[in-house]
Amino acid sequence: MLRLALYQPDIPQNSGTMLRLAACLGAAVEIIEPAGFDVSDRHLRRSGLDYLDHVALTRHRSFAAFEAWRAAAGVRLVLATTAGALPYTAFGFRDGDCLLVGRESAGVPDAVHAAADARVVIPLRPGLRSLNVAVAAGMILGEALRQVGGFAPAGSGCPPG
Secondary structure, eight states: OOEEEEESOOOHHHHHHHHHHHHHHTOEEEEESOOSSOOSHHHHHHHHGGGGGGSOEEEESSHHHHHHHHHHHTOOEEEEOTTOSEEGGGSOOOTTOEEEEOBTTTBOOHHHHHHOSEEEEOOOOTTOOOOOHHHHHHHHHHHHHHHHTOOOOTTOOOOOO
């Protein structure tokens, strides 16, 4: 199973969108705290609608706690970053990878960049900075699922809501 990690998310609506994305595509979600909002189930349900029941969600109290979990589980960390050199479509994803997206307001600090096993970028037109974090997560997670054959069978789509 692929994983989507949210590093100290700032905006509950983006987090809700990514939770729904992960639920529909069958990816687990790791939330690395502290977040810029209350990440209790009650608040996440507000932004993630009823999709929260369909996603494997783990909260980590800090990046250090996340790293301890990751080391014990042997999970490869792939950072989505505007500072990456390798286009995400050229990267070889593996089942079990964890795609990490940064804060909407600040990305991730240098120490998190250094901890990543790989750094991928979505190539953008010159002069434009970045995409919305949920859009970027959807693009990269979709490519990772395509590569590992992880999409659900045709016709089993997520219902609108």
